[in-house]
Amino acid sequence: MKINMSYGSGGVQTSNLIHDIFLKHFNNSILNRLEDSAVLNVSGKIAYTTDSFVVTPMFFKGGDIGKLAVCGTVNDLTMMGAIPKYLTCGFILEEGTEIETVERIAESMARAAKEAKVKIVAGDTKVIEGKGGVYINTSGIGEIAVNGVSVSACKEGDAILLSGNLGEHHAAIMSERMGIQNEISSDCAPLTGILNKFIKEGIKVHFMRDVTRGGLATILNEITDSSNCGVEIEETALPISNEIRGFCDILGLDPLYMANEGKMIAVVPGKQAEKALEAMRSSVYGKNAAIIGRITEGKSVTMKTTLQGTRRIDVLYGEGLPRIC
Amino acid sequence: MKINMSYGSGGVQTSNLIHDIFLKHFNNSILNRLEDSAVLNVSGKIAYTTDSFVVTPMFFKGGDIGKLAVCGTVNDLTMMGAIPKYLTCGFILEEGTEIETVERIAESMARAAKEAKVKIVAGDTKVIEGKGGVYINTSGIGEIAVNGVSVSACKEGDAILLSGNLGEHHAAIMSERMGIQNEISSDCAPLTGILNKFIKEGIKVHFMRDVTRGGLATILNEITDSSNCGVEIEETALPISNEIRGFCDILGLDPLYMANEGKMIAVVPGKQAEKALEAMRSSVYGKNAAIIGRITEGKSVTMKTTLQGTRRIDVLYGEGLPRIC
Structure with missing residues (x-):
């Protein structure tokens, strides 16, 4: 019917x-x-x-x-x-x-x-x-349940946490469309469990955002656009699975601009970084969480690359992958 | 662009x-x-x-x-x-x-x-x-602002009011599609003004519903489906403009099944019927309001026709007019 x-x-x-x-x-x-x-x-x-x-x-x-x-x-x-x-x-x-x-x-x-x-x-x-x-x-x-969570609450010295591996939803959708056989599965999941862990552990979270269209790069730029801070992340700290790395290498994709549907960043006071990381990792959808960088002075988003260079990270121009969500 | x-x-x-x-x-x-x-x-x-x-x-x-x-x-x-x-x-x-x-x-x-x-x-x-x-x-x-407004609150003896002329949105959309030149205009409007008048005048409204897809006939059937009451309306009481009558005659349409987007029915205690009518008529979008019928015992929707016959009114089968809202 x-x-x-x-x-x-x-x-x-x-x-x-x-x-x-x-x-x-x-x-x-x-x-x-x-x-x-x-x-x-x-x-x-x-x-x-x-x-x-x-x-x-x-x-x-x-x-x-x-x-x-x-x-x-x-x-x-x-x-x-x-x-x-x-x-x-x-x-x-x-x-x-x-x-x-x-x-x-x-x-x-x-x-x-x-x-x-x-x-x-x-x-x-x-x-x-x-x-x-x-x-x-x-x-x-x-x-x-937690008041004042806002991009404007980000402060110099805050730590930036990412709840898990980048790029999975994006790669899963792209694989389906291109008929590529692999084990990559969308990370689509509800993230309220992580918030509940933060509340339980007394983490004073300043800002959270889920990593969707536009990818991590676009979110980090939203922080610098809407607060008076800069952002610095470390390439070596980014959690990315070997499968996604391989997928990106072959297709020339950058995981920083790929969409997830079950990942988030959290900006927390620097001194609570380790405790927040533990809280994330103890949650079902945060097992691969990592501290990926910090809020700095200035207005730009930069990444310390694996080779110890500094790369400026811009917002997404054009279309990453149409109809990904 | x-x-x-x-x-x-x-x-x-x-x-x-x-x-x-x-x-x-x-x-x-x-x-x-x-x-x-x-x-x-x-x-x-x-x-x-x-x-x-x-x-x-x-x-x-x-x-x-x-x-x-x-x-x-x-x-x-x-x-x-x-x-x-x-x-x-x-x-x-x-x-x-x-x-x-x-x-x-x-x-x-x-x-x-x-x-x-x-x-x-x-x-x-x-x-x-x-x-x-x-x-x-x-x-x-x-x-x-008013508690307990629900189809299940309809009671035998309640009066049914309609806030204005039937069929206007439907006829306006149909005219546009068929390229028919006429003066019929959609009645699309917010109806909160009528609720505010009811509150001001102390009308104890039992049930309200806007007349949209499926038309008046479908709403009246929802009353009998969800309450233990029947509905009786009078054809002569239905407010329908001459333009809409002419439009319906030519195209073989029944105003009872036509969609509005700025009309509502209100079911109120019988003894408040006249006061509720005044309240509706004093509102910007209720000038042509009328008492069109009453809640009865039984389980059917019937209409006393202009010729004093009784017509059973059914719910809409099939598609009235696709993509009307």
Whole structure:
């Protein structure tokens, strides 16, 4: 069975899709009410964000568009020091999409939401002409657990930590598209576990950001753009697997500009660097964490290279890899 | 200048788009921080919803996809008894879209947000292959001002009010597509003003819903599906303009199944019907409001026809008009 325009009509077929697939998998008492909006009890400061997902192919080693749509928004909330609580989900389905595909995506979203401890509380479905593509928007609400996490809180002397190996999501998507056989799997994952470890260990985190489109290089430039600081990282400290190194060598890619979907940087006071590193490493998705550099004076992003040279790191120009998330 | 894939890269071009268009028009202190999430102070119960918009053509008499994307989500919040406060906005742009078009849409969203008194506090932009299409998702948060507004609160003897003329958005979109010259304009509008009047006048509203995809017939069936009540409306009471009547006669359309984007029904205690009607009519977008029927015992939706017959009203089967919102 395939999606046709009547599944976006708001009538019987839309209702069937909602009941047979979305309610079945996302099942929770708030969503099940099927009102125009979810009604939630929240208290105090919340984080609120949105992200759309257009990744192609929709299914890849280590994940799929559904898992990505949950983890991406969960991570955006986490990076603001918030514990993610609720998501909304807007599907735009192209005509011709197999209903089985929609269900496979919904199942994957439900699994990811369960791991990330979030509820999908509201949704919407539209159908457009096309050839079986799926686009997903998620928005999310989290309760702020750590106040003042902001790029403007970065200070000279702070340490910069990276939670694990660079480039994996990017390389996995590229491998799928090019038909390259390898063991590289997307790192797509929720990162709230790392925030929870920071809270438990009393780490006073100044800034966090997940490494996605634009890669590590672009994030580090955002720090210098939005604070009055510079950034210095060390090439030898960057965690990169041998598989990714080989992949990059062959294809002429630079891991600094490659997207991850389950990695983050954290900027913490210099004297808490080792403790923060331990906290990261004790988390499921932080086993390969490393201290990769520090916040400096000045306004530039530089890298001490393996050969002890200094390389200036710029923001991404042009397109790294289209539709990577 | 046209959108190309690099505007979705997360790098320099994405950043230019954000600064030159979105921040310029949506300008507010929360969005301007450009963090991974907006940080908001909310208190108590909130309403939370999402909607995607794929309307074609993007610009039509009385509105455009941007105005629709703001009003649609504002209305979903309002229908839960909430005062809309914050929106997020996710753009999916097809390659080849004129940047001028994106700006025109953003301007329109900003204007609609201003009228509806909401702030756009977070956003996202993705680019896909295509021929210049634009898809917009908005999510929204509102603060609940009236508790217990729910389809399950409908009771036998309640009056059903409709805030104005049926079929206008549907007919406007259809006219654009078919190249029909007429004066029919989309009714796309924010309906929070009507809720505010209800609150001011002490109307104990049981249920509200905006009349969108699926039309009035589908909403009335949702009442009987989700409550233990029936619905009876009177054909002679339905507010329909002469232009829409003529349009429907010529094209064989039924206004009961046509979409609006600035109309709502309200179910209120029978004895408050006249007072609620006055409240609606005193609002900018409720001038043609009417009491159209009542909640009855039983489980069916029926209409007393002009000729004093009884017609059973079913939910929409198939597709009314694809991509109407």
